[in-house]
Amino acid sequence: MDTELLSLFRKELELCRVHEGEVLTVLSAGNEKAEYAQAFMVAAQALGARTFHVNVPRTQPIVSGVQGRHPIAGNQPAIDTLKQANIVIDLMGLLFSKEQTEIQVTGTRILRVMEPIDVLRQMFPTEDLRRRVEFEKQLLESSKELHFTSAGGTDITYKLSQYPVISEYGYTFEPGRWDHLPSGFSFTQGNDGAIDGTVVLMPGDILAAFKSYVRSPIKLTVKKGYVTDISGDGLDAQLLSSYIASFNDPRGYAISHIGWGLNERANWHQFAVTRNLSNEHVMNALSFYGNVLFSTGPNTEVGGDNDTPCHMDMPMRGCSLWVDDIPILKDGHVVHPEMKAPGR
Numbered sequence: 001m002d003t004e005l006l007s008l009f010r011k012e013l014e015l016c017r018v019h020e021g022e023v024l025t026v027l028s029a030g031n032e033k034a035e036y037a038q039a040f041m042v043a044a045q046a047l048g049a050r051t052f053h054v055n056v057p058r059t060q061p062i063v064s065g066v067q068g069r070h071p072i073a074g075n076q077p078a079i080d081t082l083k084q085a086n087i088v089i090d091l092m093g094l095l096f097s098k099e100q101t102e103i104q105v106t107g108t109r110i111l112r113v114m115e116p117i118d119v120l121r122q123m124f125p126t127e128d129l130r131r132r133v134e135f136e137k138q139l140l141e142s143s144k145e146l147h148f149t150s151a152g153g154t155d156i157t158y159k160l161s162q163y164p165v166i167s168e169y170g171y172t173f174e175p176g177r178w179d180h181l182p183s184g185f186s187f188t189q190g191n192d193g194a195i196d197g198t199v200v201l202m203p204g205d206i207l208a209a210f211k212s213y214v215r216s217p218i219k220l221t222v223k224k225g226y227v228t229d230i231s232g233d234g235l236d237a238q239l240l241s242s243y244i245a246s247f248n249d250p251r252g253y254a255i256s257h258i259g260w261g262l263n264e265r266a267n268w269h270q271f272a273v274t275r276n277l278s279n280e281h282v283m284n285a286l287s288f289y290g291n292v293l294f295s296t297g298p299n300t301e302v303g304g305d306n307d308t309p310c311h312m313d314m315p316m317r318g319c320s321l322w323v324d325d326i327p328i329l330k331d332g333h334v335v336h337p338e339m340k341a342p343g344r
């Protein structure tokens, strides 16, 4: 077994406070991430936990329409088994499904892991990252309004308070809490019908589902929580329009989660280096320090009922952002003292 992987996962499980007497269950599909599964189990045992592996085929038939999007939907024995664990290492992707919620409410904490090891190492969580991301969460929880602007013409306001706030700092030790290794941001959702303004995506902003950088400006008009117009002279506006339209689902135009990135070790430029590697996920793009994580599509992550499969994360650079008029970002730089990374 790869000793670096083993020591990295042991460090991670220590952050997750896995201890003697706990049960750690790995969830995976097919032969994906088999080395991660073994390394997590060996690391858990070294910490005194009992451990086993729930593995299902990736190609399970879809059970019940939109909810059957992951391979254990409808597999109640597997779901019931996962509820017995103190912590589930999710290598499969429960994807904020109702099954994930069903497991969490029993007190089982869940850690999602999908990035390759070099990304896990590069963005590995710290106590300080947790402190800053939890500060972001508390700030969003106590705020009534979020507003952000950019030199490119963005000016949009979200009314807040209807939906919960979720923090992602890369480990989890609280019963029932979900997290994703590695991460570095918090997010919430604007109130239903209460997001209005304009978003202008500029060159260098990211279209995560495409793993690509915007090269020509895209202007989105937002009214009452929905994108009502997509315009722009270049190719990118056409690509985004065509992509969303292809779902034939008006709920794909909804504005989704909002927050800002705080992981100073995540790279904005990551896709320029690795975009052709199919095993790279998007956590660098979502987490990089000072981005505004703007997005469209579903709101099931925060308990809403829009479960459209059309989701686009669009991390933006160079924005200025306020919550209840408290300055958080200025031109893409974190200016709030409680959220600045060490040395920034």
Ligand code: FE
Residues within 6 Å of the ligand: 257, 295, 311, 312, 313
């Ligand atoms: Fe997202």
